[in-house]
Amino acid sequence: MTTHELNARNLLCPLPVIRTQNKINSLDAGDHLVVYCTDPGALHDIPAWCRVHGHTLVSTTEISDEIVIEIEVVKS
Amino acid sequence: MLATKVIQDQGIHVEGLNFYTGFCVEGHTHAIRKKDKQKEKKNSSLWVAEQLGIKLHIVDISEEYKDIVLNPKHGYGQNLNPCLDCKIDMVARAWKWCQENDFDFVITGEVIGQRPKSQRKETMPLIARESQVQDRLLRPLCAKHLPETLPEREGWVSRDALYDFHGRNRKPQIALAKSLGIDEWSQPAGGCCFLTDESYSKKLQDLWDARGERRYELDDIMLLKVGRHIRPASNYKLIVGREEGENNFMRGYRSQFTYMFATSHSGPLTLIDGTPSDEDLLTAARILARYSQGRNAEQVSIEIVRTHNQPGQVVQVVPMPIEEMPESWIIH
Numbered sequence: 001m002t003t004h005e006l007n008a009r010n011l012l013c014p015l016p017v018i019r020t021q022n023k024i025n026s027l028d029a030g031d032h033l034v035v036y037c038t039d040p041g042a043l044h045d046i047p048a049w050c051r052v053h054g055h056t057l058v059s060t061t062e063i064s065d066e067i068v069i070e071i072e073v074v075k076s
Numbered sequence: 077m078l079a080t081k082v083i084q085d086q087g088i089h090v091e092g093l094n095f096y097t098g099f100c101v102e103g104h105t106h107a108i109r110k111k112d113k114q115k116e117k118k119n120s121s122l123w124v125a126e127q128l129g130i131k132l133h134i135v136d137i138s139e140e141y142k143d144i145v146l147n148p149k150h151g152y153g154q155n156l157n158p159c160l161d162c163k164i165d166m167v168a169r170a171w172k173w174c175q176e177n178d179f180d181f182v183i184t185g186e187v188i189g190q191r192p193k194s195q196r197k198e199t200m201p202l203i204a205r206e207s208q209v210q211d212r213l214l215r216p217l218c219a220k221h222l223p224e225t226l227p228e229r230e231g232w233v234s235r236d237a238l239y240d241f242h243g244r245n246r247k248p249q250i251a252l253a254k255s256l257g258i259d260e261w262s263q264p265a266g267g268c269c270f271l272t273d274e275s276y277s278k279k280l281q282d283l284w285d286a287r288g289e290r291r292y293e294l295d296d297i298m299l300l301k302v303g304r305h306i307r308p309a310s311n312y313k314l315i316v317g318r319e320e321g322e323n324n325f326m327r328g329y330r331s332q333f334t335y336m337f338a339t340s341h342s343g344p345l346t347l348i349d350g351t352p353s354d355e356d357l358l359t360a361a362r363i364l365a366r367y368s369q370g371r372n373a374e375q376v377s378i379e380i381v382r383t384h385n386q387p388g389q390v391v392q393v394v395p396m397p398i399e400e401m402p403e404s405w406i407i408h
């Protein structure tokens with residue numbers, strides 16, 4: 001398992017979701033992706049995208065204006 | 077949503093494609109404007125996918141899409157919306173995706189007569205032909221008004237269980253949605269793309285006119301979504317934040333623009349786009365003063381910053397009275 005990071009700060013939705021999706025498509029099952037973003041819309045969209053694609057949402061954290069979302073990649 | 081459900085109910089596996097053009101209304105605008113912050117910021121296509129239990133792939137086509145906006149073969153709709161070219165392009169992309177991912181055909185939610193330009197009976201075969209999907213494009217909601225498609229002929233889809241909707245009346249679709257157990261749906265198509273917006277289109281046209289060429293970058297079209305755009309002369313325009321959310325968003329662009337703000341009174345952040353002279357910047361400062369809390373003051377101090385993170389120049393200006401500001405300066 002490898003943990004990867006994605007900087008999606010200052011991008012407005014749906015761009016953080018698109019970047020997350022494209023990154024995850026290149027990862028292996030069991031890998032973790034930590035996404036850093038600033039658009040609060042990502043708090044809805046990235047978890048929704050994970051549910052739709054069956055990836056596991058490990059955690060969402062808000063630290064002042066920054067949102068950190070950790071995802072575990074599940075490949076069917 | 078409805079078209080997908082109709083096909084899913086025939087036991088067919090469906091996945092969704094959503095194309096991001098850069099002109100999409102949702103997300104961005106709600107994220108920017110403070111007054112919209114209270115609104116739930118869910119992405120409607122993801123929400124629909126979740127309701128239907130399908131996968132949704134969001135594809136960023138903003139770069140390639142420029143050619144559609146700049147050179148639409150079939151022209152524009154009422155504003156700068158190249159709907160017909162846009163649909164052909166999206167269906168072509170969807171079909172390419174299908175071929176790469178082992179899917180057999182494309183479905184869309186189009187209904188004949190629902191949109192005056194792009195959803196006419198004549199445009200339906202044109203979209204199928206020019207996108208090269210040909211008879212693998214099925215419109216489940218109005219299929220009965222159209223020739224049989226390959227999925228129907230092959231018996232993958234039963235034509236009897238498809239529909240014959242037409243025109244702008246949405247009642248039959250709403251009734252079908254209810255009968256399928258769908259009682260909440262996202263905004264109908266239209267109103268989800270800035271290119272159909274008159275004021276937005278005027279700002280885009282103004283940008284091209286002022287530059288003397290038809291081109292744009294993603295940042296340009298993002299900034300057309302925020303602020304008041306005021307053009308006192310062809311060589312520059314002001315983008316004046318209208319509220320806190322917009323000011324915050326525009327702050328992210330300070331390193332790319334000359335900008336100014338009032339120091340003696342509270343007021344909006346203003347970005348200056350173009351190549352203003354020193355005199356133009358003084359005019360801009362007077363306009364900005366008009367939109368500050370000092371609009372009735374004798375003088376307002378404005379700081380003009382040409383290079384972000386470098387000291388600015390503070391000038392004292394008289395707020396520009398409304399009579400001095402021709403209506404034609406305001407682009408809306």
Ligand code: SF4
Nearest residue numbers: 157158159162269271
């Ligand atoms: S409204 Fe916008 S996204 Fe929809 S078809 Fe027209 S140009 Fe394309």
